Amino acid sequence: MTANSLRVLNPQSAWAAEDSAAPGAEKKKTKLVPVVRTSYLPERDADKTPILECIDLGISFGGLKAVDNFNLALGRTEIAGLIGPNGAGKTTIFNLLTKVYQPTHGTILLDGKDIAYSSTEQVNRAGIARTFQNIRLFHNQSVLDNVLIGLHNEMHYTMAEAVLRMPRYWKAEKVARERAMEYLSLFHLEEHADEPAGSLPYGAQRRLEIARALATNPSLLLLDEPAAGMNPSETAELMENIVRIRDTFQIAILLIEHDMNLVMNICEGIAVLNFGRIIAKGTPDDIRANPAVIEAYLGRKGAQKL
Amino acid sequence: MKKLSISKGTRSDLLTCAGVILAFVVVSALKANGGLNRSQAGMLVPVCCYIVMAVSLNLTVGILGDLSLGHAGFMSVGAFTGIITAMSLAEKIPSAPLRLALAMVVGAVFAAVIGFLIGIPVLRLSGDYLAIVTLAFGEIIKELITCLLVGVDERGLHVIFNFNGSRNANDLNLGAAGRVIVKGAQGATGTQTIATFTAGFILIMITLVVVQNLIRSRQGRAIMAVRDNRIAAEAVGISVTRYKMMAFVTSAALAGAAGALFGLNYSNLAATKFDFNTSILVLVFVVLGGLGNIRGSIIATVVLYILPEALRGFANYRMLIYAVVLIVVMLTTNNPVIKSYRDQWQQKLRREKGREANAA
Numbered sequence: 001m002t003a004n005s006l007r008v009l010n011p012q013s014a015w016a017a018e019d020s021a022a023p024g025a026e027k028k029k030t031k032l033v034p035v036v037r038t039s040y041l042p043e044r045d046a047d048k049t050p051i052l053e054c055i056d057l058g059i060s061f062g063g064l065k066a067v068d069n070f071n072l073a074l075g076r077t078e079i080a081g082l083i084g085p086n087g088a089g090k091t092t093i094f095n096l097l098t099k100v101y102q103p104t105h106g107t108i109l110l111d112g113k114d115i116a117y118s119s120t121e122q123v124n125r126a127g128i129a130r131t132f133q134n135i136r137l138f139h140n141q142s143v144l145d146n147v148l149i150g151l152h153n154e155m156h157y158t159m160a161e162a163v164l165r166m167p168r169y170w171k172a173e174k175v176a177r178e179r180a181m182e183y184l185s186l187f188h189l190e191e192h193a194d195e196p197a198g199s200l201p202y203g204a205q206r207r208l209e210i211a212r213a214l215a216t217n218p219s220l221l222l223l224d225e226p227a228a229g230m231n232p233s234e235t236a237e238l239m240e241n242i243v244r245i246r247d248t249f250q251i252a253i254l255l256i257e258h259d260m261n262l263v264m265n266i267c268e269g270i271a272v273l274n275f276g277r278i279i280a281k282g283t284p285d286d287i288r289a290n291p292a293v294i295e296a297y298l299g300r301k302g303a304q305k306l
Numbered sequence: 307m308k309k310l311s312i313s314k315g316t317r318s319d320l321l322t323c324a325g326v327i328l329a330f331v332v333v334s335a336l337k338a339n340g341g342l343n344r345s346q347a348g349m350l351v352p353v354c355c356y357i358v359m360a361v362s363l364n365l366t367v368g369i370l371g372d373l374s375l376g377h378a379g380f381m382s383v384g385a386f387t388g389i390i391t392a393m394s395l396a397e398k399i400p401s402a403p404l405r406l407a408l409a410m411v412v413g414a415v416f417a418a419v420i421g422f423l424i425g426i427p428v429l430r431l432s433g434d435y436l437a438i439v440t441l442a443f444g445e446i447i448k449e450l451i452t453c454l455l456v457g458v459d460e461r462g463l464h465v466i467f468n469f470n471g472s473r474n475a476n477d478l479n480l481g482a483a484g485r486v487i488v489k490g491a492q493g494a495t496g497t498q499t500i501a502t503f504t505a506g507f508i509l510i511m512i513t514l515v516v517v518q519n520l521i522r523s524r525q526g527r528a529i530m531a532v533r534d535n536r537i538a539a540e541a542v543g544i545s546v547t548r549y550k551m552m553a554f555v556t557s558a559a560l561a562g563a564a565g566a567l568f569g570l571n572y573s574n575l576a577a578t579k580f581d582f583n584t585s586i587l588v589l590v591f592v593v594l595g596g597l598g599n600i601r602g603s604i605i606a607t608v609v610l611y612i613l614p615e616a617l618r619g620f621a622n623y624r625m626l627i628y629a630v631v632l633i634v635v636m637l638t639t640n641n642p643v644i645k646s647y648r649d650q651w652q653q654k655l656r657r658e659k660g661r662e663a664n665a666a
């Protein structure tokens with residue numbers, strides 16, 4: 001890969017120079033960063049800009065380096081997995097990507113643009129949607145309303161038009177409702193449209209969260225343990241759904257999952273995290289064979305026994 | 307796919323409006339036929355004002371989910387700017403209803419501007435801190451209006467801020483035909499009482515249209531999303547500050563209009579009328595009617611405003627009964643045991659309905 005030739009650049013010193021040079025407003029411009037690509041993109045995406053690039057991303061909580069030196073590139077239609085033992089820092093990475101946390105160092109490029117100065121809400125509008133490990137639905141609102149809230153930025157009428165019930169309001173609401181029902185039917189939730197989201201069974205809540213995230217029309221979808229709490233048949237359906245979403249919407253999907261069957265089956269690239277650092281990166285076959293991964297999951301002694 | 311008929315929510319909104327219209331017709335007929343005594347007739351305009359106050363506060367407390375203890379502050383901004391508008395235009399606009407409408411618009415605009423300015427620092431906070439700061443702002447507004455001296459003459463409006471208490475109405479230097487509108491701590495004196503029950507009814511209807519239509523729009527859904535789960539709302543691209551501000555300012559504007567109507571219902575009105583107690587009174591209406599429940603706010607306001615008057619015969623026990631009713635209603639509507647029992651019952655009903663639908 002040509003990108004490897006860029007590795008000679010030391011990323012750390014490049015940041016230092018940039019930080020001291022550009023004060024205030026200048027910084028808001030997209031940075032021209034030397035990209036250190038150590039990830040391999042799927043062949044079909046290789047000649048396009050990656051949808052997401054993380055360069056030396058890191059965050060510390062007090063003394064704890066929850067994520068450190070995280071590098072990743074994601075193809076535009078890639079399904080990638082992020083795995084690792086509990087507390088490895090996977091969710092923290094999602095929180096960094098969506099700006100729930102501000103990185104202590106490093107760069108995130110979304111479609112080639114730096115999102116250092118974007119808020120969570122702006123990041124979503126720029127194209128990242130996510131689900132949460134501990135489901136965060138609008139519990140008291142109906143299933144349909146949850147997806148309609150996801151469609152918020154896809155509707156364009158003003159408050160005055162809403163209060164006066166102008167034609168634009170009716171039209172936008174009608175279109176949005178139809179679209180919302182389509183998203184719901186992708187996940188077999190259309191019968192539950194009028195029920196409060198909180199009354200759905202656990203698996204259905206997870207699917208609703210994905211529907212709501214998709215409704216924001218993202219180019220990158222982050223799924224935090226989408227199969228948690230699902231039974232094997234639900235998980236099998238979810239796997240099909242994830243692939244189908246990628247095929248229909250032509251978006252990239254990055255998922256965190258403990259279900260190895262799911263990860264190994266649908267992910268094209270996998271990054272393994274332990275203690276906040278990437279310990280292995282590659283295709284499912286690479287990962288399966290990697291001794292460092294086996295050690296991280298089973299411990300040194302367990303790995304030796306194998 | 308399901309047909310897009312009138313949704314359940316919209317039907318409920320229309321029912322609320324129909325109820326208000328019906329009540330207006332009945333009360334108007336009673337009034338015209340002498341069915342109301344003087345004190346009862348005198349309560350009509352204030353009841354309308356408090357209904358608008360309660361519904362608008364419900365937008366902040368119930369729909370946005372931020373506890374505000376300074377709602378009376380916006381009412382007083384509306385009241386005094388409304389009075390000044392109506393009084394200073396007495397000669398230029400002879401039509402009283404037109405002047406009243408203009409006063410309410412001016413009251414709403416000023417209250418909205420103040421709401422926006424207060425919202426900038428306040429909406430960064432949440433929970434108890436937000437409540438305490440809104441309380442403080444409500445008191446600040448009251449104190450500032452207490453310092454206000456306003457008069458009008460042929461040269462126009464004269465305004466003095468009497469901060470150290472050393473000045474009085476004479477310092478306004480009014481011309482021969484001038485008159486004082488607001489006299490510091492005494493408040494507005496000699497106001498022409500042009501407020502009418504019909505205006506109150508129209509204001510309630512406008513409030514209902516604004517608040518209910520807002521709730522059932524993308525903006526309203528965004529406001530409720532921020533209330534229910536701020537992080538999830540941000541994650542789906544909703545600007546928290548923007549929608550918090552939208553709800554807060556709308557709420558303030560409606561309170562301002564209510565204040566203008568209220569102010570023009572009394573010939574004498576001091577700023578101390580809009581103190582902490584008034585804010586709490588309106589909050590009680592909202593909480594008792596149910597957070598986020600617009601119809602509940604209206605019913606609670608009417609019942610709780612009229613109850614003390616109806617209990618006049620009991621004189622000494624009046625406030626005691628009032629307090630006991632408050633506690634009982636609070637316990638029965640907010641008791642977790644009763645609530646969970648009610649939810650179970652509702653779910654059962656829904657399931658049975660579903661079964662019937664499947665069988666059919």
Ligand SMILES: Nc1ncnc2c1ncn2[C@@H]1O[C@H](COP(=O)(O)OP(=O)(O)OP(=O)(O)O)[C@@H](O)[C@H]1O
Nearest residue numbers: 061064066084085086087088089090091092093133
């Ligand atoms: N806001 C925070 N403040 C302090 N420490 C935090 C914070 N968020 C995460 N951490 C710490 O960062 C580490 C990584 O947590 P994270 O939630 O990312 O793990 P994870 O890989 O998602 O684990 P799991 O598989 O259990 O979900 C943990 O040690 C956690 O305690």
Ligand SMILES: [Mg+2]
Nearest residue numbers: 090091092133
């Ligand atoms: Mg996690």
